[in-house]
Amino acid sequence: MVGLVGIWYRSRYRLKQIGSLVIATILLAATLVALANVATAQAPKSTIKIALFQPRTAPALNFYGTWAIQGFHLGLEYATGDKKPENLALLMGLKEASYSLPDGRRIVVKVFDTQGKPDVAISKAREAIEEWGADILAGETFSSLAVTLASIAKQYKKLYFVFPAAAASITQDPVFNKYVFRIARNTDQDAAAMTYFMVENLGYKKFAFLAADYEFGWSYMESIQAALSKYPGTRIVALEWVPLTATDFKPYLLRINASNPEVLGIIWAGDFSLIIRDLSALNMLGRIPLASVMIDLFTTNYINNCVPGVQGSLINLTAVTYDAYVRNRASQTPLYGVLEKMMKEENIYPYDFLKGNPCKALDKLSGARVPDLWHPPAFATAQFIVEAIKAVPDLNVDRMIAFLEGLTLETPMGITTIRPEDHQALRPFYIVRYIVDNDPNSDTYGLTIGEYIATIPPEKVAPRILTSYKPYPKTFSVSIKSPLAGTAPFTATLTAVIEGGTPPYACEWRIEEKSMSGTSITYTFTNPGIINITLSCTDSIGLRANASAGIVILKPEVTPTPQITTPQTTPQVTTPATPRPEQAIDISMVAVIIAILVMAGIAIALMRRRSR
Structure with a gap:
């Protein structure tokens, strides 16, 4: 009987010891926040260069290229808010034309003449990227040349916006790759x-x-x-x-x-x-x-x-x-009226x-x-490009792709959405x-x-999806899987539970002023108290998700002085055995859990009462 009283007393003492920790733990749990879709960004690029390819001196279809250039110019004016009518003459003369964004950055566009020839298109694309420093590729009237430019875009990892080339094969396997987008119809x-x-x-x-x-x-x-x-x-x-x-x-x-x-x-x-x-x-x-x-x-x-x-x-x-x-x-597409007016x-x-x-x-x-066949899609293409530049100032290509996939804009063509599966x-x-x-x-x-x-x-009129491409996930979040409590020294396995994003992931843990890397780590806690754990994970396209959690670390239990009992004279009666220390620990841990649940219930009841 004396032994049972000792166990009760020690359990009561330990409950009192952790009482304040329980309340603090509940408050901490109520404030745990996971931040998702926070992008890791480098410094914004101050000048963005767009290489626009068109067959200016080809014997056929060169007037289609003219319409595409005109529409693209007007679309850039509209999307940036920087009206520069003089830029059209510069573009037609194969000279640089600059459009200013509201944040002070510049979009510089230059037309490259492919002459309607595959070998010229290849050399001009390499010139635009390697010598001129193009960040984004756009244009081309001939579908056969657009196929060639699509492969170059993949080689150099540059976004390529196809127009007016209309062959459906450009946004189908095996030509299609993740860098290719087409706002124009196919x-x-x-x-x-x-x-x-x-x-x-x-x-x-x-x-x-x-x-x-x-x-x-x-x-x-x-x-x-x-x-x-x-x-x-x-x-x-x-x-x-x-x-x-x-x-x-x-x-x-x-x-x-x-x-x-x-x-x-x-x-x-x-x-x-x-x-x-x-x-x-x-x-x-x-x-x-x-x-x-x-x-x-x-x-x-x-x-x-x-x-x-x-x-x-x-x-x-x-x-x-x-x-x-x-x-x-x-009357059906208001931006068509805007395009008419600008013309x-x-x-x-x-x-x-x-x-x-x-x-x-x-x-x-x-x-x-008046606008004709290629003015509306060229205008719309400029809209989508500018929106991507605004959304991803550092021009991280993978993040731009993820942003564009599924993006919907009002354009002169009507409400227009980029289908994630093939970028059409x-x-x-x-x-x-x-x-x-x-x-x-x-x-x-x-x-x-x-x-x-x-x-x-x-x-x-939706085209067939003939690609095996998997679009980028749109969401990215992380939470921490860990024990609620333990007795020092306590070794715990901590795991990042990741949803969405694009693997592989890089995770950084911060515990007691120490840093550790990995999606799953093992850590030994030696100091009693509420220990805060923070986690930051980044996916392969630069999206970041953060999470935090707390773990209650209890003081090591002091082994009590052994109880001494006098043997009874009656042979058949024996003194009850004193429970082992680990039994007491098990009982007290159960008490901790019960206390947490009780305190949580009281807190909820109080909040409901106040709300009345």
Whole structure:
């Protein structure tokens, strides 16, 4: 009995000893905080250089490059807030143009002429990176050259924003890599929009195609076949591959005519006026409907106003468009209206190369200051680049990639989101009606333009995901797994419990003015009290997460003086054995846990009572 009283007394003493520690532990536990998504950043880069690649002196598609440069310039002005109309002339002259960010840093852009040649594109890319010091790559009209630039971006670990090149393969394996982003649309989206409209709206089943025999055409036709496979009963009755340098299209068109298609799709980038000429000469134009896609004002007005025998044939027809000029589109996409206004304010003429054209409609178009096919996506690309530069001032490439993945912005194309799995932007397409502009105050007065009818939502034209890429995790947090208490000297295993982030992780522990590294450590506590533990972990892309915890270390127990009892005279009666010291420790530790729970319950009850 005396032994049991001794045990109770010692347990009571130990409870009293740790009473204040229990309260302090509860308060400490209530303030434990894990900080996530705090980036480790080096000093911001004061000057950011963007190399913009376009085929300025190529024999074909150079005017697409001009539109891309114009749109990119306007997008940089809008996104930085630094309006410098004079910069456009510098860019067109292959000279440096500077745009200032609100924080005082500068974005410097320079155009590099790829001439539409792969070997030149490679040499210019190396010049831009190794000699000029480019931080970010952008542009290129030819899809085959964009494929080459994508591999260089991977080699040098530089972000590459593709536009206007539209081949879907650029954002698909094996070409795609994590450094490649495309805000502009691709051929998969084009094909999905075209087939959606041709089949679901117009009811066509038998298709013929005349396609350019290079990367763009191959990718487009592969996309068309995939899109048509979703519609039972549709089929391709003729497919003619034509060299991009062809000038006589009659042999190809005659074979197409013999297949009796319900509709003809022309898969061609740039000027296809010669195709229209030969269609007209063979009496096929108007007899076989063309796949209704409004590409740009140049093509639209050539067909509707310049080809003998078919003038006015487009008026009141409906079509799908990507980014051709549509006068009332600003009602659906407010930034399209901003782009229109900026074009006029800075007197930007996309069609000045048509000045003096013998077709009066095209000559008039040369004086129009309106956005066309590549202005909206180029503008939007600049928006996304500037947002990434603002968000990651030190230009850590992996952190910029993580930031851009899933980013959504309002752009002149509509609400635009970068899909994390392949870095292809998702955006709406539009259904329009061909009309004659009857506004005498308009730059396109008397010309054929588009009138907005309806929006095709992004999910209806979303391209296939054909990559094995795994996007960066968006969250990163850490907590500490450790014992609540122990008796000195106490050896404990401490583990960082990590969620999210990108491995490998680097963790630094701080305990009693000592530092240790690793995601799991062993530490011996020798000093009684509440010992604070802090942990800081960094993932491979520089995201940091912090956590802290406390552990209660008790004083070593003093072994009590052994109790001496006198043996009883009755042989059958023995004195109860005194429990071993470790039994007392077990009981007291149970008491500690019970006390913590009781104190926590009291604290909660008091808070609830006060809240009333």
